Amino acid sequence: MTTATTERERAGDPLISVDDVTFGYGEIPVLESVSIDVEPGSFLGLVGPNGSGKSTLLDLMLGLRRPDSGTVSLFGEPAHEFDAGERIGYVAQDATKAARDMPVTVREVVEMGRYPRRLFGRFSTADRRAVEEALEQVGITDLASRRVGRLSGGQRQRVFIARALASEADLLALDEPTVGVDAESREEFYSLIHELNATGLTVILIEHDIGVVTTHATDIACINRQLYFDGNPEEFVETDALSQAYGKDQHVLQHDHR
Amino acid sequence: MMHTLHRLGESIPFEDAIASLLLTVNVFTSIEWFLDHVFGPGMDVLADLLGTPMLGYPYMQRAYLAAVCIALIGPVVGTFLVHREMAMISDTLAHTAFAGVAVGLFLNSALSLSLSPLLTAFVVAVVTALLVELLVEHAGAYSDTSLAIVLTGGFAVGSILITATDGGIAVGIDAYLFGSLATVSTENVGILVLMSVIVGSLVTLAYRPLLYVTFDATAARAARLNVRLYKRLMVVLTALVVVSAMQIMGVILVAAMLVVPVAAAAQVAGSFKQSILLAVLAAEFAAIAGVTLSYVYGIAAGGSIVLAAIAVYAVALGFQGLAHRLPTVRRLHSQRPGQTREGLEADGGERE
Numbered sequence: 001m002t003t004a005t006t007e008r009e010r011a012g013d014p015l016i017s018v019d020d021v022t023f024g025y026g027e028i029p030v031l032e033s034v035s036i037d038v039e040p041g042s043f044l045g046l047v048g049p050n051g052s053g054k055s056t057l058l059d060l061m062l063g064l065r066r067p068d069s070g071t072v073s074l075f076g077e078p079a080h081e082f083d084a085g086e087r088i089g090y091v092a093q094d095a096t097k098a099a100r101d102m103p104v105t106v107r108e109v110v111e112m113g114r115y116p117r118r119l120f121g122r123f124s125t126a127d128r129r130a131v132e133e134a135l136e137q138v139g140i141t142d143l144a145s146r147r148v149g150r151l152s153g154g155q156r157q158r159v160f161i162a163r164a165l166a167s168e169a170d171l172l173a174l175d176e177p178t179v180g181v182d183a184e185s186r187e188e189f190y191s192l193i194h195e196l197n198a199t200g201l202t203v204i205l206i207e208h209d210i211g212v213v214t215t216h217a218t219d220i221a222c223i224n225r226q227l228y229f230d231g232n233p234e235e236f237v238e239t240d241a242l243s244q245a246y247g248k249d250q251h252v253l254q255h256d257h258r
Numbered sequence: 259m260m261h262t263l264h265r266l267g268e269s270i271p272f273e274d275a276i277a278s279l280l281l282t283v284n285v286f287t288s289i290e291w292f293l294d295h296v297f298g299p300g301m302d303v304l305a306d307l308l309g310t311p312m313l314g315y316p317y318m319q320r321a322y323l324a325a326v327c328i329a330l331i332g333p334v335v336g337t338f339l340v341h342r343e344m345a346m347i348s349d350t351l352a353h354t355a356f357a358g359v360a361v362g363l364f365l366n367s368a369l370s371l372s373l374s375p376l377l378t379a380f381v382v383a384v385v386t387a388l389l390v391e392l393l394v395e396h397a398g399a400y401s402d403t404s405l406a407i408v409l410t411g412g413f414a415v416g417s418i419l420i421t422a423t424d425g426g427i428a429v430g431i432d433a434y435l436f437g438s439l440a441t442v443s444t445e446n447v448g449i450l451v452l453m454s455v456i457v458g459s460l461v462t463l464a465y466r467p468l469l470y471v472t473f474d475a476t477a478a479r480a481a482r483l484n485v486r487l488y489k490r491l492m493v494v495l496t497a498l499v500v501v502s503a504m505q506i507m508g509v510i511l512v513a514a515m516l517v518v519p520v521a522a523a524a525q526v527a528g529s530f531k532q533s534i535l536l537a538v539l540a541a542e543f544a545a546i547a548g549v550t551l552s553y554v555y556g557i558a559a560g561g562s563i564v565l566a567a568i569a570v571y572a573v574a575l576g577f578q579g580l581a582h583r584l585p586t587v588r589r590l591h592s593q594r595p596g597q598t599r600e601g602l603e604a605d606g607g608e609r610e
Contacts, residue, residue: 062480085482092476102341103527104473112473115466116481147528163477173480 013076015040015171015202016061021070023056030056033070034227038219040170043194043203045213045220045233049246052224054206055093055175061204062088062173075170085116089164091157093175099156100149106159107144110134113166134166138192153178154185161192172196174205190216210242289448297323312553320447321439321506321549325563327450328503328515329545331457333523333537335495336516338461338472340524343400347390347493349513350405351383352500354412356509358382359434360419367423375434376449376501383497386412391493395486437508437560439552446505453502457495464491469530508560514567515541522571525578540570 014037023031030053038044038061046054059065060072063079072079075087099109113134114127135141138158143151148159157177164172174193178186186209194216197203207213213220214233222229222241229241236242298319305313312318339345362378365371390408394400420431433441461468470478471488479485496516503512519541520533527533548563 064476064479083482085480088480088482090477090480092474099473101524102473102530103524103533104469104530105528108469108530109473112466112470112477112481115470115478116483119466119483120463145528160477167481 014038015075016079016204017071017073018057018061019071019073021057021060021067021072023053023060023065023067029225031060031067031223032226034223035070036221036227036230038202038204040202041197041200043197043216043218044205045217046204046206046223047208047210047213047220047242047245048223048228052245054223057223058173058175058204058206062090086113086167087170089113089161089167089169089172091160091164091172091174091177093179102149104148105145106140106148106151106162107131107135109148109159110144110162110166113163113169116167130168131166134162137165138162152185153181154189157181157185157189158192161196165196169201171202171204174203174207176206176208178207186212289451290444292451293319293323293444293447312550317440317442318549318553320442320444321553321559322546324442324447324450324506325545325549325559326542327447327454328506329519329541330454330538331450331499332503332515333519333541334461334534335457335492335499336520337523337530337534337537338468338492339496340517340520342472342492344492345513345517346402346405346409347387347400348496348500348516350390350409350412351387351493351497352504352509352512353409353416354386355379355383355497355501355504356434357412357416357419358501359504360416360423364419364423374445376446376505379501379504380498382412383501384494387493387497388490391490394489434504435509436558437504437506437511439506439549439559442506449502453498457499460491460495464488468492506559507563508558511560511564514564515545518564518567518571519544522567522574525571525574540574541567544570 016038018034018036021031021034022029034057046057048054056065060067061074061079063072063074063082066080074082075084110131111123111127114123114130118124118127132141135144138161140155140158140162143155143159148156151159160177161172172193178189181189190212193203193205197216197218205213205217214237217233220229220231220233220236221227222236222245224245228245229236229239293316298316301313301319301322305311313322336345336348339348356379358379358381359375361382362373362375365378366373366375386408390405393404397404432438467478467483467488468491470481470483471485471492475485475489499516500512503515507515519537522540523533523536527536544563544567547566549559551557551562551566552559
């Protein structure tokens, strides 16, 4: 899975390192003094109530936003300077909205995974092979020439995963990927993510369903503006971090939770 | 000219593109040569074959060539706009281009210059396009309200400048507002041919990033594509297309060429590439049918083209509706992508 590593990237270093990050939209604070590391090969579940800053934290991790204070490093580089886009596979919350009406085929979407490597010029044999393998890996080869908008929600999510696989990404970031997907397809979807993680792909997942996260993730971070918990699922279910994060009036109280 | 294009292909400099467009006057000489020695005689032969003398008239030949170019570049750029739900921006830019025309006429009259109003229209439309895009980058999303303000504001500036200029110029304004076939000059055709080459090569070159940004801008940003650059490229291309098509289609109707054929193609296309092809085919049919009807019945060309395009849209919609109702048709439709194209062409042919 690993592609050309960056100069500053060393074995044993975290893949993402968020250090004392504070971020706000204008005057509205969203995250305060959040520090968290993502180890290579781990499966991090980000949980927290609506508006807790999960998506913002993910954006900061991927270098799509810059913190007001603190630092974020991604593959050993400052996240906003990191430019090897092919190493990141991202499935955004609203990704499926445009997919519904646009006449774009499954194969066309999966090919987008190769774009960071080959934005111009002809696809090489390796590019085409990567696309075929990605389609194969998530089991949508037979859907390749169908329009994405005419697939079921579960099938469509697999297309986005295949796009990340085609780019041979090292990191898969998922922001509530199964909104509007039926229960059975969700289960299959998360089994697939679980398998991919087992092959060494690092996964960050934002998900409402705590059950999914505790079942599949190797690490859990619970946030609501601040970090309430960062550890493994076994410890997480034994702490009261969840009720604290969800239950507390975030504007008044200042828990000392660590 | 080849040299200019080669350079364009490498570095995508828009200002250069416009500059070379305006400076390379010899393009017009070659267009004139093309019209006189290649396109003209070809059409003359066609006129004899079909027994339709109108194809032999030079001004109709210019009109057909211009319409064919518009029907190419309109949908090619429009496909990306429509699927980013930004169709309104083409209308907005058309109306500010009208202000650009008025600025040109006003400056000519006030300062005794001899600027081409088309030049000022290009400048004003491109600048507005970039300003709107900058505004969006700040606000985060397109807003109907702000586009409506820019659209009406541009048109208001235009109307004031027209009335502030000596009465004489109001005469040519109708041609800009509603479009006209009779006033299509060799220069206009030259600009359209050149634009077809520029827009065609830029979209071909930047096809992948444009597609990615249109489909999933957030993921494109995570993949480290220069999303801002390509969004700006999109609006600048829109401005170029709208201004060059303005004289035939008219300010008020020009946006239809970027929207209606694309909407028709989206109903039946099997893939994104195919949707661009089908949109161009639909637009070409509408353009040729519209110009012909306009000549035969002495009616407005812009309006005829737009109605022909809407007719194609209705047929595509009907075809799609049918495909949904009849399971067998639907199965054929999804199994054989070629089927859809045949369908549209057949429907198009029927109307001719």
